[in-house]
Amino acid sequence: MTFVGFFGCILLAFAPAFSVFLLVISRNAQLIILSIGGSFFWLLSALLAAIWWYIIPPLRTAYPWIIICSIIFQEALRFGFFSLYVRAEKGFIAERERQTASLTSHPDPLRANIAIGWGAGVAHSLVSYVTLLWEYSGPASYFSHNCSVSIFIVMAVQSFCFIVLHMLWSIIGYEGFVSRNPIKMSVVVLTHLCASFLTMLNMASCGAGMSMVVILTLGVSAYTFYVCRGSRVYHVSCLPCFNCTEERQK
């Protein structure tokens, strides 16, 4: 395939990333810094997973265990970043009280977590998809068994979902972390495991992995709305919450 297909896949995979960056993150300098922080922590987790993969030889071909270990690192660093952020937040609040005029306003937690998740999701897609996609700019494509849709298109849709999922996981995870809610935190880890294992279906089947990841993303989105609705962390607002006007007024 040529560059036409290459750019088509880039647009498809990064559609949510472009929109959120343009309409949310780019509006606030602190959000940009947070998103870079999110990317950096995700890359650190990838680096740790790679070291782990390297020092334990039996792990090198045991793909399910690689996925499990890598997710443990990713989630550990996600919550590590949250704890740093919570500490910094206290400082930010103190600073805001002391000094009224700051360069840019301090973002609220929901937008901050969208930015952190955005950073992780974009780093994830850049590393795991764009590096592979580069080969797609040549004449060849790759098709999984009995499939007439190129695996690069399947993976573009999955990258789309993973960028959205990382933002949602960040929102749910932060809420769970701050409110010490083990259910919310484990939902993040379990759906992450689930989504990652679904990508293993790509080689065997045509589109099954892809459609299940899309369904999972819709499910996690719905759960996020549910989490936000009753959230004290995201007290500023709740996403389309038509019946929580009371909370907003508080």
Next chain:
Amino acid sequence: MWATTVLLGLCACVSIVNSAGVYEHLYTSVTSFPCTRLANTTNLIGCTSSKNGDAGELWPIQSEADIDDFHNHKSRTAKIIVLSPSLLNAKIINKLYSESKIAGFIVSPTGNDTYPTSLSLEEEHPNKKYGLYPNSTVVWNPKGNTLSYDQIHIPVYYIPYTDYVTEGVLEKAKSNAHTDGYPKWGARLSSWMAASGPTSTCLRRTQCDPLGGKSTWSAIGGSIDQSKDIVLLVAHLDATALFHDKAIGADATVSGKVAAIVAAKALSQAYRSYGPFNKQVIVALFDGESWGYLGSKRFVRDIQSFNCKQRGATEDVCLDPYSISMAFKDIQFDKIDTIVEIGMVGNLQTTGGNTTLYAHTDNTKAPGSSALPAFFQAAGQSLNITVNDVASSHSAAELPPSSVMSFLLKKPIKSVVIAEHSGPYTNPYYGSHLDDFKNINSDHVTRVAQLIANTVLTLAGSSSSNVSIDANLTSQLIYCFSNSFHCDLTDRYLGGGLPVYPTQYTGVWNWGSVSAQSKLAHDVLFDVTKSNTTNTACSTASDCAVGADCIAGNCTYGWTHYHDALSIGLDFDYNGGGGYIENDEWDKNGATWTESRWDSTVLEIYQADSPSSELVVLSFGVVITLASMLTVWAIGRYYPFSRS
């Protein structure tokens, strides 16, 4: 900032690690042999791809009917044609290329491995302008379609039948033609050739190297007795084909050179058994003969006039002008009395137990030659070989293209060319990759070697005229040269490590290195004519005492030498950094062929998506991006993201 740097750095590292693995999943490289590019003093020939290779969907053309089907198909995507060898000619290639969008050709045999009735990509009169009859009208190779000398602007590759992938490629092409849907199979042919102009341009730009190699010659019995007249037994060492890696030339070259080596062994034994001959016998195998008689022309020039200005450390080498061996100084050109050349002798006409050979002479250009066929006829009688004197039945007969021409151009010397054909070549595959081991009969070659050995003994005035022939050596040599380089003889003499597929292509000349086929011929010839072998183990000649060479791991004494086969229009500038100097022979000598340099040649097979699906993906990508913008904006209506 540092975080961004680390981020980018990590991305780069991961991408390098990932890409290597993915590439191998997308592209399968196939054992294949490219058509490469050559240059002579006036133009370029052969094939080249574009710099990054040419890609297209596979499409089979195995018959004339397929060509019509292809034209009716009317596809706009570039195609790589999987072509049957029987259709390999300039007319079809140019017709397909000019009428359709074709990115390249893969020549692949049809599944059942049947050869076409004939295939010759050579000229009708090979090497005519470099030979004795530049204005000749004789057609020696009527089946020749001269494709090897055309300039082809797209890559052409050959896939050998013996490789298991061959049928796969043809089947993939057929499945492309029989199904409308995607994915389809594609191929990318990368064989970019650096040469951008004729020899003098590309040598100056160091984009090419001169063709040539090392001839090899041996004085039978001992060091040359300069008082004696010389009987010279000559054969070609090299062959050519469009695909140089498959220039097997079993009949074209292997038959003649094997007969010469085996005859040399018999002559050497006769010398030892019956004592010295009245005349000095020399056996010479000339390299680069396919490219305007490079080996024989330089040999003739050197034995006529060679003035070494600077000897090398070993005394045998001359550095200025460069020559790998100075042993030829013992040969006096004027002492050459008779030349016997063995041409194509791999597949003789046979009726009952009787085989027929033809002796070609030209009594006008070389007076006295007409007496020579009688010697062969006499020797043939006891061997059931009928030797026909071609000149007696054809008025104004010419010699077939042969190395003796290089000698006759300088001086009339009695000479004869022994061959399987009386007029036009009977070898249907002359100058193509199909001239392989199936096109040659080991038994015929043994019989020719016997005839040649007996006749040369008579011509040289030996007391005996019947010697025993090593038929086993014949079949071993034929197997090595035309079937597989992985053979007993290469293990013994070259120590293995060679590619499987043998080629007789001369390659590019290099002052210090010798091609595998040239070294094998040299070492076997050395071994069968040697004086004695010492027990000193060695790996190269420098491990041995002066005068000895390293043959099959032992220091051996003998009278076999290399001689450079490089265009006489070029001098190698050993002292001046290894360039080539065009000398005063340059303009007169068109035979200054050079081979283009290249980085790598590779044929890759892959699966491709339809070009329209790319546009679908692109438009889908745009729509999804706009939709996500709208969604984020809509959510922002409830939750004002942009508020500061």
